[in-house]
Amino acid sequence: MRTSIATVCLSGGLDEKLAAAAAAGFDGVEVFENDLVASPSSPTEIRRRVQDLGLLMELYQPFRDFEAVPPDHLARNLRRARRKLELTCLLGAPMLLVCSSVSELATDDDSLASEQLHQLATLAEEYGVRVAYEALSWGRHVNDYEHAWRIVEAADHPALGVCLDSFHILSRGTGLDGIGSIPSDKLFFLQLADAPVLAMDVLQWSRHHRCFPGQGGFDLPGFLHRVVAAGYRGPLSLEVFNDVFRQADPGPTAVDAMRSLLGLQEALGHRLDTRPGADLDLTRPPDAVDPAGFAFVELAVDASSGPETEDLLGRLGLAHGGQHRSKPVQLWQRDDARLVLNYGDQRLSANLEGDSLVTALGIESADPAQSVRRAGALIAPRLPRRRGPAEADLASVAAPNGTSVFFCRTRTTPSWLDDFLPLATADRPGGDGPTHIDHVGLIQPFEQFQASGLFYRLILGLRPRGSVEYAAPNGLMRSRALASAGGRVRLALNVPVLGGDVSGPATAQHVAFGCRDIFATAAALRERALPILPIPRNYYDDLDARWELDPAMLEAMRRFGILYDRDETGGELFHLYTGMLGHRLFLEVVQRAGGYDGYGESNAPVRAAAQLAADNLLTEG
Ligand code: MG
Ligand code: MG
Numbered sequence: 341m342r343t344s345i346a347t348v349c350l351s352g353g354l355d356e357k358l359a360a361a362a363a364a365g366f367d368g369v370e371v372f373e374n375d376l377v378a379s380p381s382s383p384t385e386i387r388r389r390v391q392d393l394g395l396l397m398e399l400y401q402p403f404r405d406f407e408a409v410p411p412d413h414l415a416r417n418l419r420r421a422r423r424k425l426e427l428t429c430l431l432g433a434p435m436l437l438v439c440s441s442v443s444e445l446a447t448d449d450d451s452l453a454s455e456q457l458h459q460l461a462t463l464a465e466e467y468g469v470r471v472a473y474e475a476l477s478w479g480r481h482v483n484d485y486e487h488a489w490r491i492v493e494a495a496d497h498p499a500l501g502v503c504l505d506s507f508h509i510l511s512r513g514t515g516l517d518g519i520g521s522i523p524s525d526k527l528f529f530l531q532l533a534d535a536p537v538l539a540m541d542v543l544q545w546s547r548h549h550r551c552f553p554g555q556g557g558f559d560l561p562g563f564l565h566r567v568v569a570a571g572y573r574g575p576l577s578l579e580v581f582n583d584v585f586r587q588a589d590p591g592p593t594a595v596d597a598m599r600s601l602l603g604l605q606e607a608l609g610h611r612l613d614t615r616p617g618a619d620l621d622l623t624r625p626p627d628a629v630d631p632a633g634f635a636f637v638e639l640a641v642d643a644s645s646g647p648e649t650e651d652l653l654g655r656l657g658l659a660h661g662g663q664h665r666s667k668p669v670q671l672w673q674r675d676d677a678r679l680v681l682n683y684g685d686q687r688l689s690a691n692l693e694g695d696s697l698v699t700a701l702g703i704e705s706a707d708p709a710q711s712v713r714r715a716g717a718l719i720a721p722r723l724p725r726r727r728g729p730a731e732a733d734l735a736s737v738a739a740p741n742g743t744s745v746f747f748c749r750t751r752t753t754p755s756w757l758d759d760f761l762p763l764a765t766a767d768r769p770g771g772d773g774p775t776h777i778d779h780v781g782l783i784q785p786f787e788q789f790q791a792s793g794l795f796y797r798l799i800l801g802l803r804p805r806g807s808v809e810y811a812a813p814n815g816l817m818r819s820r821a822l823a824s825a826g827g828r829v830r831l832a833l834n835v836p837v838l839g840g841d842v843s844g845p846a847t848a849q850h851v852a853f854g855c856r857d858i859f860a861t862a863a864a865l866r867e868r869a870l871p872i873l874p875i876p877r878n879y880y881d882d883l884d885a886r887w888e889l890d891p892a893m894l895e896a897m898r899r900f901g902i903l904y905d906r907d908e909t910g911g912e913l914f915h916l917y918t919g920m921l922g923h924r925l926f927l928e929v930v931q932r933a934g935g936y937d938g939y940g941e942s943n944a945p946v947r948a949a950a951q952l953a954a955d956n957l958l959t960e961g
Pocket of ligand 2: 779781832852928939
């Protein structure tokens with residue numbers, strides 16, 4: 341299906357918006373009135389620019405407050421309409437969008453609305469333009485698509501049809517059955533937006549919180565399925581008003597937008613697989629390969645943070661098992677828990693001196709080649725290979741914030757592990773320790789939070805969990821978790837709700853290791869003198885009040901600084917933390933029991949406060 345984006349989705353001037361849309365691979369655009377009015381280019385120049393970029397001009401919008409006015413106002417509205425239709429023509433747009441009126445002048449009179457829209461359509465026909473009538477969810481008298489369709493049906497003009505906007509329909513919870521009764525040749529246009537499920541005024545919700553399909557809480561694939569089943573074959577056009585996107589770079593936003601439409605088409609394709617019969621030309625990326633776990637997590641370290649990080653990993657129970665053949669890179673390992681320490685990563689630039697930073701995720705894939713093809717089809721940028729002679733050919737792509745994502749198969753010959761010369765001296769510490777990497781917590785730049793969630797969800801085929809907000813001592817944080825179907829790869833993406841320069845534990849990354857027995861592991865960590873983060877006694881009193889835990893277990897938890905969470909089905913999480921390693925990283929050890937599927941999010945404020953109070957492991961020893 342054709343893809344399109346309204347210029348209102350992107351920041352910048354009209355020229356920048358158009359260039360970004362073209363670069364991201366959109367087929368066409370909707371030009372938004374405000375962008376045109378503010379542009380120094382004439383409508384004809386804009387038309388040429390769109391053509392030169394290889395884009396289709398799909399629609400000009402919006403024309404407001406036209407229908408159902410008293411007769412003495414109609415002449416003025418028709419004059420306005422004539423000017424807009426001239427403009428639509430000059431732009432080369434085949435369609436003008438008309439929103440249902442919000443004006444106090446509008447009367448609640450459907451037959452008057454039909455009659456006047458008929459006149460508008462007659463006028464539009466003279467210009468070779470079609471008119472798509474859209475019910476705004478806050479329209480004065482017309483606020484749902486079924487009502488808009490009744491008016492259009494009664495107007496009965498070939499140049500008049502409806503525009504369906506997923507936000508207006510899904511935000512009001514309007515039933516979708518009526519879509520199927522609109523003839524396909526009257527479904528003129530389709531605008532798509534997702535949104536988080538919020539209880540708020542629909543106008544504010546629409547103007548500030550729309551997001552791209554797959555980033556909110558609406559069932560866009562289900563909605564789109566209804567629309568294509570009704571015979572709609574026009575463009576899939578994004579119309580998103582979003583405060584964050586308005587201040588983000590238009591280039592990455594356009595890529596994020598395009599990726600959302602690719603994901604939406606894939607989701608629609610899955611629905612149509614079980615209900616054949618549609619003649620749709622859908623983009624279908626290669627299927628996701630369910631990640632089988634983290635092959636490794638890579639940390640960038642420097643001469644100051646590196647030795648301290650090595651020391652901590654040793655106390656955690658990992659062994660320095662290998663040295664890279666050609667680079668200043670170490671492999672630290674225990675069972676399937678592998679950390680790669682990179683002493684030569686330029687991303688640890690001057691302002692991060694003395695820190696440790698997660699820079700790459702190694703994802704275990706049964707078919708790395710297919711994982712990479714999928715990432716490419718979903719327009720993930722490929723990273724240049726950094727491979728020496730006789731070294732493993734690991735393909736990687738860049739996440740929105742620049743984190744590298746590698747796809748690999750560790751247990752195969754040859755394996756990426758062969759790039760490391762085994763160190764004979766590397767004895768694995770005795771006692772219990774981590775067995776694998778359970779999850780990774782990543783801090784996302786404010787403008788990229790939505791894009792990152794969509795990236796990991798689509799590229800790795802992860803399932804999103806709801807997002808949660810919590811108050812850390814120095815800022816309100818939002819956290820969105822994603823997990824693979826088998827639960828072997830889990831990510832928690834975190835962002836300060838208000839953006840800005842929040843520092844400290846709330847905005848640090850973390851690597852969480854899984855273990856078999858948290859109490860035995862904690863005892864071994866103590867034995868190896870790993871500084872486990874101390875948790876206040878008040879926390880355990882509160883746990884006791886809430887859960888009535890076994891007193892001996894509670895006492896052991898208190899002694900070791902083990903935190904606890906329980907879900908509705910009785911699944912349990914036991915976890916402990918280190919203090920901060922510099923300003924950007926800490927480590928966690930978890931044990932899941934009884935199918936617990938979360939991350940202990942409710943303990944995050946206690947953890948962050950304790951880390952703020954504790955000594956920094958790097959700077960204060
Ligand atoms: Mg709309
Ligand atoms: Mg965690």
